[in-house]
Amino acid sequence: MNRITELLGIKYPIIQGGMVWCSGWELASAVSNAGGLGVIGSGSMYPDVLRTHIRKCKVSTEKPFAVNLPLIYPQIADHIDIILEEKVPVVITSAGSPAKYTSLFKSHGLKVMHVVASVKFARKCEEAGVDAIIAEGFEAGGHNGIEETTTMVLIPLIRKHTQMPLIAAGGIATGRAMLAAMVLGAEGVQMGTRFAASEESSAHDAFKKIITEIREGGTMLALKKIGAVRLIKNPFFQKVAEAEARGATAQELAQLLGRGRAKKGMFEGDLVEGELEIGQVAALVDEVKPVSQIIEEIVNEYYEALGEISKLWRPLP
Amino acid sequence: MNRITELLGIKYPIIQGGMVWCSGWELASAVSNAGGLGVIGSGSMYPDVLRTHIRKCKVSTEKPFAVNLPLIYPQIADHIDIILEEKVPVVITSAGSPAKYTSLFKSHGLKVMHVVASVKFARKCEEAGVDAIIAEGFEAGGHNGIEETTTMVLIPLIRKHTQMPLIAAGGIATGRAMLAAMVLGAEGVQMGTRFAASEESSAHDAFKKIITEIREGGTMLALKKIGAVRLIKNPFFQKVAEAEARGATAQELAQLLGRGRAKKGMFEGDLVEGELEIGQVAALVDEVKPVSQIIEEIVNEYYEALGEISKLWRPLP
Numbered sequence: 270m271n272r273i274t275e276l277l278g279i280k281y282p283i284i285q286g287g288m289v290w291c292s293g294w295e296l297a298s299a300v301s302n303a304g305g306l307g308v309i310g311s312g313s314m315y316p317d318v319l320r321t322h323i324r325k326c327k328v329s330t331e332k333p334f335a336v337n338l339p340l341i342y343p344q345i346a347d348h349i350d351i352i353l354e355e356k357v358p359v360v361i362t363s364a365g366s367p368a369k370y371t372s373l374f375k376s377h378g379l380k381v382m383h384v385v386a387s388v389k390f391a392r393k394c395e396e397a398g399v400d401a402i403i404a405e406g407f408e409a410g411g412h413n414g415i416e417e418t419t420t421m422v423l424i425p426l427i428r429k430h431t432q433m434p435l436i437a438a439g440g441i442a443t444g445r446a447m448l449a450a451m452v453l454g455a456e457g458v459q460m461g462t463r464f465a466a467s468e469e470s471s472a473h474d475a476f477k478k479i480i481t482e483i484r485e486g487g488t489m490l491a492l493k494k495i496g497a498v499r500l501i502k503n504p505f506f507q508k509v510a511e512a513e514a515r516g517a518t519a520q521e522l523a524q525l526l527g528r529g530r531a532k533k534g535m536f537e538g539d540l541v542e543g544e545l546e547i548g549q550v551a552a553l554v555d556e557v558k559p560v561s562q563i564i565e566e567i568v569n570e571y572y573e574a575l576g577e578i579s580k581l582w583r584p585l586p
Numbered sequence: 587m588n589r590i591t592e593l594l595g596i597k598y599p600i601i602q603g604g605m606v607w608c609s610g611w612e613l614a615s616a617v618s619n620a621g622g623l624g625v626i627g628s629g630s631m632y633p634d635v636l637r638t639h640i641r642k643c644k645v646s647t648e649k650p651f652a653v654n655l656p657l658i659y660p661q662i663a664d665h666i667d668i669i670l671e672e673k674v675p676v677v678i679t680s681a682g683s684p685a686k687y688t689s690l691f692k693s694h695g696l697k698v699m700h701v702v703a704s705v706k707f708a709r710k711c712e713e714a715g716v717d718a719i720i721a722e723g724f725e726a727g728g729h730n731g732i733e734e735t736t737t738m739v740l741i742p743l744i745r746k747h748t749q750m751p752l753i754a755a756g757g758i759a760t761g762r763a764m765l766a767a768m769v770l771g772a773e774g775v776q777m778g779t780r781f782a783a784s785e786e787s788s789a790h791d792a793f794k795k796i797i798t799e800i801r802e803g804g805t806m807l808a809l810k811k812i813g814a815v816r817l818i819k820n821p822f823f824q825k826v827a828e829a830e831a832r833g834a835t836a837q838e839l840a841q842l843l844g845r846g847r848a849k850k851g852m853f854e855g856d857l858v859e860g861e862l863e864i865g866q867v868a869a870l871v872d873e874v875k876p877v878s879q880i881i882e883e884i885v886n887e888y889y890e891a892l893g894e895i896s897k898l899w900r901p902l903p
Contacts, residue, residue, distance in 0.1 A: 419737065453763065
């Protein structure tokens, strides 16, 4: 038990990242059933699709689960109504100010967590009264902070400025990294990449396969002028990189990106023209596995790493 | 004791980063006298200056110390001769292939460590027969790898591919982060930023002061087209960032950089026009202190963090 498992009513302080095109009800309910917190990623769903996923999730698990709500979502009022109507127990807000909806959700009895990439926004979370902060480092997949602070630096910095419940994200796919994040001051971890490559992930098999194949250096933060996002270095990424190197404007980049590329890549499996969002830690993910096995491995490895602490160097008394 | 302290004959597995304009004989000998491995940064020294620093270091400490040798240094043959003639016990090579000089140094009885930022180069280190690998993440100050892999991801990746003695660098300025790096698979740490802001650092006081003042987001990786380097966001950096945003070529950037800017910034204290190289973790460094106190604090904090392991979340049996 710790503050995160108590707050969320879960067995393991492992939160599954809410990812577009990967995390529907199947992934979310599988993670919750396995003892973590499953998260439905609403950013790629129309309101009626979100409602269906929430309802299927409720049928598939009796455990708590969450919906991730990017605050830049165009039909956000509809999403909020659905989350409240369906009595989702936990909401994770991101990509905006925590001051906006935290009190609304809390007045309806939801637990609220907010994703940040800086101390500044961590402080705003505290002021807004969120229940826990999810701090995400530069190495994370998908959309990312502009200051490029890595998990190794971000977690101790935020811990230095607030005593709030803190979950680390970015670069974490194993029990060993989970323990390292705890040593840095986190009380739980959020993992996206590892679950994107799970059997229950709704991503296309071709996308899951390339996650297991890419090696170190296989991703890069791109499109910083229109919203930084970590992508696999596929042919579409190369086009973006070339445009950026020659100084393409935000408008030109938005045009190059167009619409629907994330769906094309991650959901439809177009590895050439699609936008493939994943974290650096994909280099450590070698196999697509069922969620129950992933969680078991993470917990066992965390426990093993704890057991090996006594072998680490220590100063003589 | 562990493999790193044994290999290097030091008390604590703490290596001081060899930094241009910061790490002369005063810093190196202070770190070695305090129980770490002091490192003379030869990259900003003419050969006769390097010889003077080595000789003064030998007079100031009886403990082992090292010289950091960037393999792109123009007068490298002279530097190598001096290192061998002066019987420096440890050499740390960087910015090039470990295959180049490792056997030469080892045939003269030196311990050789090589700095890498990828698994690929870690493997080359193993083939070349270096004694230990220093793996440096994206968050580190100064010159940096092109793949932008962070310490959190890089250390487990390299540990997965080699069982060689491994030192973690990048984002580490405290005993707590040192323990996290050990959990990830390292056996020692290299810290630059924390020692750049020490009393014995030969950097200009104005540079040391700005290290203690910058906050999270205060640095950024720049000049990627001519050799990525992490800089403080001062007016010179802003010029570079503007040039890069409009697609400046490598040639244009080299011209903008010109010559001697690192010296101007870090040694002469020109915070406007100088190139100010420092790591992200400067956000956690709030005070200039003597080296002996820095090392004592790091070791105490490491020990404290070890003691708090029992309070971390653990799975029920």
